[in-house]
Amino acid sequence: MSELVWSVNPFGGAVVDPKSVSSRTGEFATDLSSAIKRWHEENLKVAWLEIPKASFSAIAIASEQGFVFHHVTEEYAMMTIQIEDNAFVPPYATHYIGIGGVVINENDELLVVSEKYRAPGRGPGYKLPGGALLPGEHLAEAAVREVFEETGISTAFEALTFFRHWHDYRYGKSDIYFVARLSPLDNDITIQEEEIAECLWMPLDKFLNEDSVHLFNKTIVKSAAEHEGLKITTIDGYQPAEKFEFFTLS
């Protein structure tokens, strides 16, 4: 007879050993309902059930017994159940993070792109190069990478100067779009053909007065041109550097 194995964490949570989750659904259903009974008897608050890919058939059983999804990866599904009414379950990730780069050269020209895919009938709508952070990527890195990928221009990160918080952005989750000021290290544009229709150095004044440029884009460029912004700083004891990134005013 196989039975579920679990440990209890410091917050009164039963944490089931994924290796003890059976893919035989009849057996798992019996194991799980006995376990839930025990968790109530032991006055636990929450149970955490990680179901490995090989046992995904257990998901439907756990759902029938009151478990809900917490998060998933390609390799497992994490489900939870509140044993105590209204017990606190720390939420999963809630936000998307993106960054755009304001790159102004020594001739007071701004690096702008227009995207290939845009709503029909709209003008070119020049905007900043930028995009979403890769997993584990720093904001400064992401800004430099996105600008390079879309325009071929190498840059150095200077400061963060603006950001926008936007709820219900995609699949009910929120988005934060940061704006970075970067200094160009060269001037020769190489367009990324797949996504970018046009890329050019546009006189800053023209961009700020161009009708087809969205007010949001004018606002963030103006802000980056006029303010020092938040610079990268370090704090002793936070290592490795790839894991932590700090921004402060100077």
Place this chain on the structure above:
Amino acid sequence: MSELVWSVNPFGGAVVDPKSVSSRTGEFATDLSSAIKRWHEENLKVAWLEIPKASFSAIAIASEQGFVFHHVTEEYAMMTIQIEDNAFVPPYATHYIGIGGVVINENDELLVVSEKYRAPGRGPGYKLPGGALLPGEHLAEAAVREVFEETGISTAFEALTFFRHWHDYRYGKSDIYFVARLSPLDNDITIQEEEIAECLWMPLDKFLNEDSVHLFNKTIVKSAAEHEGLKITTIDGYQPAEKFEFFTLS
């Protein structure tokens, strides 16, 4: 005979109608493998399969046929499959967002808390009140709410002055912790008994020189005390106000 129904989105993605997902696993397995064949014939890039709670038994079948989890809610699981090799699948939320409040009163005293649950052997380690954003909550709102919940002090949001980016924070996802400067609207502390051991107004100088206070906390308080920070701004055309929040330097 029931068959999967789908539409094709502008990015070459087949989007399966969740109502056509059968909870009868044998039938679903046949339907899905025919559909995958069709998607290849039609040169689609990606397929999106939303499986409603009532059909969670279909998850294991879809996984066996090459689908991987994209994201989950309490009501459904979204799975995807790349029909074209390396097709782009827009990622799901990647970050947790939290905020702490620097509240300094007219006597140059800082509002600090110490948490009930902390590593044994550690000192009280006074820190800022704060916590994670609720779904759809603005940063300014969250700072004011967390300070009030933990300390009973009502405040008004002034500015953001610092932030920390931390990778692999929980379940492999990253975290951004913002620091807000808030002005106190009253002085009478009411501790939240459940999580907070101590709450007091501490002379700012003392906090900045106290050995038991973590360098990170000293750094962010100093930054908030010395700089104006990023203020809330608005941009015409972004409505409703609950959906968008903008921060800029002034």
